[in-house]
Amino acid sequence: MNATLRAAFPLNPLKPNPASEARRPRNAMNQDKTNHDSKSTRRSFLKTSGVAVGGATLASTLAFPGVNFGAPDSRKLKIGWVGLGGRGTGAIDQAMKADSNLELYAMADVFEDKVEAAEAKVKTMHPNAYNVGARKFTGLDGFNKVLDSGVDVVLLTTSPGFRPQHIAAAVEAGVHVFAEKPMATDAPGARSVRESIKKAREKGTALVDGFVWRWTYAQRDTYERILGGEIGDIRTIYSAYNGNARKRYPTWGKHNTKTDLEYQIRRWYYFTWLSGDHCVEQAVHSIDKMNWAMNDTPPEYAIASGGRQVRTGEEFGNIFDHFAIEYHWANGVDGYHYSRQQDNTEGGVNDRIYGTKGVYTGESGRKHHTLIGDDLKWRWKGASNNGYQTEHDEMYASIRAGNPINTGDRMINTTMTAIMGRMAAYTGKKITWDMAWNSQEKLVPDNIKWDMDLPVRPVRMPGKTEFI
Amino acid sequence: MNAESEPHSPNRRRFLKTSSAAMVGGALASSLQFPSVTLGAPNSRKLKVGLVGCGGRGTGAAAQAMKADSNVELWALGDAFEDQLTKSEKNLAKQFEKEPDKLSVGNRKFVGWDAIDRVIDAGPDVVLIATPPHFRPQHLRKVVEAGRHCFAEKPVAVDAPGVRSVLETAELAKKKGVSIVSGLCWRYETGMQEVMKRIHDGAIGDIVSLESTRYTRGVGKLAERQPGWTDMVYQMRNWYYYTWLSGDFIAEQFVHELDKMAWLMKGEYPTSCIASGGRIARTERKYGHVYDHFNAHFDYANGVKYYASTRHEPNTDGIWRDHAHGTNGWCDLMKYTLYDKNGKPTERVAKKRTDMHQLEHNEMYASLRRGEMINNGEYMAKSTMMAIMARMSAYTGKALTWEQAINSKEDLSPPSYDWDQPLPEPPVAKPGVTQFI
Numbered sequence: 001m002n003a004t005l006r007a008a009f010p011l012n013p014l015k016p017n018p019a020s021e022a023r024r025p026r027n028a029m030n031q032d033k034t035n036h037d038s039k040s041t042r043r044s045f046l047k048t049s050g051v052a053v054g055g056a057t058l059a060s061t062l063a064f065p066g067v068n069f070g071a072p073d074s075r076k077l078k079i080g081w082v083g084l085g086g087r088g089t090g091a092i093d094q095a096m097k098a099d100s101n102l103e104l105y106a107m108a109d110v111f112e113d114k115v116e117a118a119e120a121k122v123k124t125m126h127p128n129a130y131n132v133g134a135r136k137f138t139g140l141d142g143f144n145k146v147l148d149s150g151v152d153v154v155l156l157t158t159s160p161g162f163r164p165q166h167i168a169a170a171v172e173a174g175v176h177v178f179a180e181k182p183m184a185t186d187a188p189g190a191r192s193v194r195e196s197i198k199k200a201r202e203k204g205t206a207l208v209d210g211f212v213w214r215w216t217y218a219q220r221d222t223y224e225r226i227l228g229g230e231i232g233d234i235r236t237i238y239s240a241y242n243g244n245a246r247k248r249y250p251t252w253g254k255h256n257t258k259t260d261l262e263y264q265i266r267r268w269y270y271f272t273w274l275s276g277d278h279c280v281e282q283a284v285h286s287i288d289k290m291n292w293a294m295n296d297t298p299p300e301y302a303i304a305s306g307g308r309q310v311r312t313g314e315e316f317g318n319i320f321d322h323f324a325i326e327y328h329w330a331n332g333v334d335g336y337h338y339s340r341q342q343d344n345t346e347g348g349v350n351d352r353i354y355g356t357k358g359v360y361t362g363e364s365g366r367k368h369h370t371l372i373g374d375d376l377k378w379r380w381k382g383a384s385n386n387g388y389q390t391e392h393d394e395m396y397a398s399i400r401a402g403n404p405i406n407t408g409d410r411m412i413n414t415t416m417t418a419i420m421g422r423m424a425a426y427t428g429k430k431i432t433w434d435m436a437w438n439s440q441e442k443l444v445p446d447n448i449k450w451d452m453d454l455p456v457r458p459v460r461m462p463g464k465t466e467f468i
Numbered sequence: 469m470n471a472e473s474e475p476h477s478p479n480r481r482r483f484l485k486t487s488s489a490a491m492v493g494g495a496l497a498s499s500l501q502f503p504s505v506t507l508g509a510p511n512s513r514k515l516k517v518g519l520v521g522c523g524g525r526g527t528g529a530a531a532q533a534m535k536a537d538s539n540v541e542l543w544a545l546g547d548a549f550e551d552q553l554t555k556s557e558k559n560l561a562k563q564f565e566k567e568p569d570k571l572s573v574g575n576r577k578f579v580g581w582d583a584i585d586r587v588i589d590a591g592p593d594v595v596l597i598a599t600p601p602h603f604r605p606q607h608l609r610k611v612v613e614a615g616r617h618c619f620a621e622k623p624v625a626v627d628a629p630g631v632r633s634v635l636e637t638a639e640l641a642k643k644k645g646v647s648i649v650s651g652l653c654w655r656y657e658t659g660m661q662e663v664m665k666r667i668h669d670g671a672i673g674d675i676v677s678l679e680s681t682r683y684t685r686g687v688g689k690l691a692e693r694q695p696g697w698t699d700m701v702y703q704m705r706n707w708y709y710y711t712w713l714s715g716d717f718i719a720e721q722f723v724h725e726l727d728k729m730a731w732l733m734k735g736e737y738p739t740s741c742i743a744s745g746g747r748i749a750r751t752e753r754k755y756g757h758v759y760d761h762f763n764a765h766f767d768y769a770n771g772v773k774y775y776a777s778t779r780h781e782p783n784t785d786g787i788w789r790d791h792a793h794g795t796n797g798w799c800d801l802m803k804y805t806l807y808d809k810n811g812k813p814t815e816r817v818a819k820k821r822t823d824m825h826q827l828e829h830n831e832m833y834a835s836l837r838r839g840e841m842i843n844n845g846e847y848m849a850k851s852t853m854m855a856i857m858a859r860m861s862a863y864t865g866k867a868l869t870w871e872q873a874i875n876s877k878e879d880l881s882p883p884s885y886d887w888d889q890p891l892p893e894p895p896v897a898k899p900g901v902t903q904f905i
Contacts, residue, residue: 307746345865428784
């Protein structure tokens with residue numbers, strides 16, 4: 001974060017300043033979650049938070065779930081929203097359902113039509129929580145204006161290329177952040193996010209991710225068992241994220257966009273600098289589960305192939321339509337991740353983890369999880385939840401409790417794991433974790449302007465595309 | 469035939485000898501054009517070898533055949549192109565400078581589409597077929613029908629009709645008492661044989677999952693189109709890059725890895741496959757229409773999964789590994805190393821790779837001398853099918869069952885073998901668009 005931005009976004013006076021404010025007392029159950037990032041407490045955190053959203057238990061046994069119960073911080077929270085697309089609309093709805101004392105206070109999108117559409121939707125969904133007034137911003141600096149308007153929390157749901165600078169500005173402003181996945185599309189962006197994570201931790205502000213499976217009970221229960229050793233030591237991890245190529249942005253093309261930048265942002269998914277490519281933007285969910293199984297130890301290196309076989313038209317920018325990434329962990333574990341987005345092809349999103357004592361098989365979307373081994377035959381059965389809702393429930397509960405969640409480390413590790421796989425596929429080179437983190441390739445241009453010259457980079461070709 | 473039901477009986481060796489002798493002496497002697505090589509004492513008779521397909525691999529196979537037995541001679545050569553044949557002959561002449569009696573080709577050099585027929589007619593005992601894989605099913609059938617022993621390079625077909633033909637020919641070879649030795653050379657590699665023995669004896673427990681990755685930079689050779697070359701000449705000269713000729717590289721090269729796993733699985737083949745692939749680096753027209761990367765996931769009836777990836781992309785990083793995970797440990801096949809359940813290495817079965825291209829010929833001639841017919845027909849056909857199944861799945865984007873794949877009606881043969889026939893460049897397959905036939 002540079003000095004200019006720091007000056008532009010002083011700590012929001014409405015926000016509790018954790019640096020100066022004494023931590024609120026917590027009950028016994030909360031005591032052990034002072035450091036979410038410590039491995040030893042992660043498990044108990046998951047347990048605790050799982051219980052927290054359970055409903056009845058929450059009110060009677062925990063002190064923190066203040067929102068609806070008046071203590072300890074019952075004040076109305078002002079929500080800012082940046083990036084008013086479909087996922088963002090879902091996120092704002094979930095936020096409003098997560099806490100009874102929120103209002104949508106400011107919003108921004110680069111396009112005016114998106115702002116109008118979002119306003120109409122939120123007014124329909126949550127008429128009493130809409131308090132945006134004139135704080136509707138458009139343009140490339142809309143996010144600054146949202147942060148300036150005095151919000152407590154910001155939802156960052158733009159295309160991922162912008163995420164690092166938005167996270168940096170929001171953390172600098174001392175605002176709690178919900179950031180959709182992925183966190184970046186290139187290494188410079190990821191390095192910026194890594195700094196922001198540290199700052200958020202120092203400031204005690206929330207930094208919560210949208211890796212939805214981490215917030216899903218079925219998954220938590222299952223991965224807790226895997227990490228607890230029920231299938232023994234992990235040998236191999238496999239995940240597939242094979243699907244069709246959803247037709248995005250049917251109405252937007254060269255004919256109705258004025259500049260290179262507008263064209264690319266209107267069709268953002270198809271440009272690597274904006275989306276990170278589909279292995280970073282979509283299949284990253286599966287890559288996240290692989291890292292989860294490895295207790296969030298990132299892989300040592302990736303080697304990958306991939307290509308663009310069907311979605312080849314100019315309107316599909318420069319992303320690939322299939323990847324096969326092999327990850328290798330320092331302890332000898334191999335991971336195989338396959339993804340594709342091609343119409344009229346065989347789909348399937350599933351995970352397998354092979355351990356020395358058994359095998360995990362899962363299909364997250366169907367809440368199907370089994371552990372099978374010599375003396376093991378387990379299938380997940382339990383109260384299911386909507387992870388998209390829970391991520392917000394737990395975020396606001398933690399803010400109310402004065403102990404905001406920061407899931408930054410795992411979310412940036414997973415983002416970088418996906419980027420490392422993409423780099424390996426694009427270049428045909430074996431890419432190590434250190435190489436990936438130190439990559440100097442900056443995909444997101446500086447000083448973005450509507451009328452800037454922004455030619456589309458050619459589709460990458462392994463063996464010719466250099467690793468930078 | 470009681471002896472057959474007791475394959476490990478001490479009399480087996482004698483049985484085989486006797487039965488071959490009996491066959492040759494009885495029914496077969498009258499119907500075959502050549503007397504079996506298996507009679508009499510070892511090395512008693514000079515064996516004549518014919519080579520069809522005089523490229524690099526074929527020339528190598530001929531040299532290995534000459535070295536495999538002290539009493540063999542190269543008897544006839546055949547190729548579609550004269551320059552290929554001449555080059556091969558010169559190369560062999562140089563290699564066997566000091567043993568000129570090994571080369572007795574004389575004027576038995578045949579060029580053209582019918583080279584196979586003319587080589588067979590020249591009367592060799594053994595025919596080596598190393599033409600582009602498209603020709604393997606028909607060539608193999610001709611060799612076996614003529615009662616000649618055959619060494620068949622891999623893969624043995626490029627489409628399912630070809631595989632079905634090879635399976636029939638393999639049966640015919642058993643009836644005729646002739647050998648079919650496959651160029652799936654790992655089966656003859658000493659270290660890998662030891663590894664497989666350990667695994668089959670239960671060293672890593674029951675198999676749970678398998679993995680192969682073979683990433684290379686490709687095979688490189690390209691022939692630029694010359695004035696006067698017809699479509700057929702051009703495609704034949706660049707056979708590697710045409711699926712109808714090579715089967716695509718997943719069949720042409722990666723079949724080795726698939727076959728290793730078929731071996732490991734004791735001849736069990738997957739029940740289904742889902743694959744992806746494409747062409748991202750070798751996109752120029754000169755590379756025909758084959759893919760440059762494949763990624764396949766095979767399912768077996770007993771729940772075993774096999775993850776297999778391969779690529780041929782210039783200037784990319786390589787990797788070549790085969791892993792097998794079992795309930796009691798795992799094995800790094802290419803390092804000949806077994807690991808226990810805790811990931812600790814327990815045994816390094818072999819230190820270095822043996823010369824498997826030589827060993828397969830040594831075995832072949834030794835067995836011929838003993839009167840034991842080798843028949844690698846079934847696994848070479850089915851492992852080829854495994855590659856074709858993955859290719860078809862990648863090309864179409866469809867999940868395919870083994871039954872669907874092996875019953876595929878897609879015949880990649882050209883309308884006729886005519887040098888002047890127009891042969892348009894085939895399109896590059898597009899998953900979701902290209903149909904499974």
